[in-house]
Amino acid sequence: MTTDATTLTPEQKTWQNHVILHEFYGPLPLEPRRPPMRELISTLLSHRTTHADEEMAYDRMLTEFGDWEGVLAAPVGALAHAIRTTRWPDTQAPRIQEILARIKAEQGAFTLDFLANWQVEKGLEWLTAMPGIGLKTASLVLLFNFQKPVLPVDTHVHRVAQRVGMIGPKTSVEKAHQVLLAQLPKDPVVLLNFHKHNYWHGQHICFFTKPDCARCPLKSLCNYYFEHYGAPTAEALAATPRRWEKSWGVLLH
Ligand code: SF4
Numbered sequence: 027m028t029t030d031a032t033t034l035t036p037e038q039k040t041w042q043n044h045v046i047l048h049e050f051y052g053p054l055p056l057e058p059r060r061p062p063m064r065e066l067i068s069t070l071l072s073h074r075t076t077h078a079d080e081e082m083a084y085d086r087m088l089t090e091f092g093d094w095e096g097v098l099a100a101p102v103g104a105l106a107h108a109i110r111t112t113r114w115p116d117t118q119a120p121r122i123q124e125i126l127a128r129i130k131a132e133q134g135a136f137t138l139d140f141l142a143n144w145q146v147e148k149g150l151e152w153l154t155a156m157p158g159i160g161l162k163t164a165s166l167v168l169l170f171n172f173q174k175p176v177l178p179v180d181t182h183v184h185r186v187a188q189r190v191g192m193i194g195p196k197t198s199v200e201k202a203h204q205v206l207l208a209q210l211p212k213d214p215v216v217l218l219n220f221h222k223h224n225y226w227h228g229q230h231i232c233f234f235t236k237p238d239c240a241r242c243p244l245k246s247l248c249n250y251y252f253e254h255y256g257a258p259t260a261e262a263l264a265a266t267p268r269r270w271e272k273s274w275g276v277l278l279h
Pocket residue numbers: 186189190231232233237238239242243244245248249250251
């Protein structure tokens with residue numbers, strides 16, 4: 027394997043990133059982590075919110091109002107109060123109700139199952155026309171729940187991709203969806219693994235401040251490492267762990 031950050035192309039880095047992190051974190055099956063409606067609304071609630079607070083908001087909302095019909099009919103202030111552990115409850119509450127109203131009006135029920143039969147572009151367009159639903163959330167729903175060949179890029183995936191050099195330093199999160207997707211096989215299993223592995227990597231090793239480069243198996247590919255420490259030495263490579271240790275923390279799916 028070529029291990030020089032300065033000579034690898036972005037495409038080569040992206041593929042090597044996938045191979046290395048696949049071994050580091052282990053393969054993941056492509057199976058929905060939660061039903062489509064829950065994935066859509068929970069991801070909306072998760073913006074700038076911890077996983078625990080997102081779960082609390084979702085559970086309180088459904089406990090208080092019973093089901094999607096109840097959430098739609100609830101006074102918007104009461105809904106905002108129920109989801110108060112999220113970052114922007116007063117903004118998210120009317121968005122949730124508008125999304126539910128549109129789905130019910132178009133489908134006659136609170137379901138996203140029709141997306142299984144739609145082309146990727148049509149599904150992305152439909153989802154991103156909803157208030158508060160961006161490319162990342164739309165891609166998560168289409169990949170996780172409907173096994174469509176799309177790549178969600180969040181702030182963690184974006185940061186790792188920029189530092190390694192899989193995308194340019196000025197490539198936006200939105201643009202990174204297309205750039206990275208074009209560098210990967212259109213295989214939903216590969217795309218899911220690439221997304222989750224880089225998400226975990228940004229959460230647990232490639233921190234926003236002070237990335238833990240000593241522990242990182244991507245150092246031989248990484249522009250940031252090369253610029254800060256030079257080419258990795260044989261000692262640095264030998265000291266790099268090959269696998270994620272469970273004692274380092276829980277990897278949330
Ligand atoms: S070597 Fe450092 S900057 Fe590069 S991906 Fe790893 S942790 Fe991030």
